[in-house]
Amino acid sequence: xxxxxxxxxxxxxxxxxxxxxxxxxxxxxxxxxxxxxxxxxxxxxxxxxxxxxxxxxxxxxxxxxxxxxxxxxxxxxxxxxxxxxxxxxxxxxxxxxxxxxxxxxxxxxxxxxxxxxxxxxxxxxxxxxxxxxxxxxxxxxxxxxxxxxxxxxxxxxxx
Numbered sequence: 001x002x003x004x005x006x007x008x009x010x011x012x013x014x015x016x017x018x019x020x021x022x023x024x025x026x027x028x029x030x031x032x033x034x035x036x037x038x039x040x041x042x043x044x045x046x047x048x049x050x051x052x053x054x055x056x057x058x059x060x061x062x063x064x065x066x067x068x069x070x071x072x073x074x075x076x077x078x079x080x081x082x083x084x085x086x087x088x089x090x091x092x093x094x095x096x097x098x099x100x101x102x103x104x105x106x107x108x109x110x111x112x113x114x115x116x117x118x119x120x121x122x123x124x125x126x127x128x129x130x131x132x133x134x135x136x137x138x139x140x141x142x143x144x145x146x147x148x149x150x151x152x153x154x155x156x157x158x159x
Contacts, residue, residue, distance in 0.1 A: 018049035048077030
């Protein structure tokens with residue numbers, strides 16, 4: 001099954017970042033005690049790795065909604081959910097999500113690369129309209145601006 005037109009290298013890159021972040025993300029999620037049966041919103045979900053992780057924590061009675069600006073990422077995440085037989089996740093492009101009726105989320109999680117975040121104010125406004133005061137909002141940020149490669153490496157420059 002062809003996943004999408006997102007390149008295999010891009011998908012591997014996203015999955016590698018998820019693997020690198022997984023231990024700290026799991027520690028963070030254990031600290032805030034993600035509740036089984038709750039609902040979660042994943043911002044900038046990419047190919048869905050963190051959405052799948054959190055789907056396991058909220059269990060079959062919970063649900064996870066992932067949103068991303070890149071439609072190819074959303075398509076890939078939807079297909080991976082089918083392949084992995086994870087039925088409690090749904091993925092949307094941002095515009096699709098914004099057109100949905102407001103929904104309550106017990107957890108909002110975002111792993112953001114500040115240099116790739118587009119129009120954060122409108123997304124944050126939409127997200128906050130869906131939250132109640134007892135909810136949890138968690139952000140992890142990745143900043144690659146201090147990394148470099150010597151000698152120059154074209155593969156490194158792509159990411």
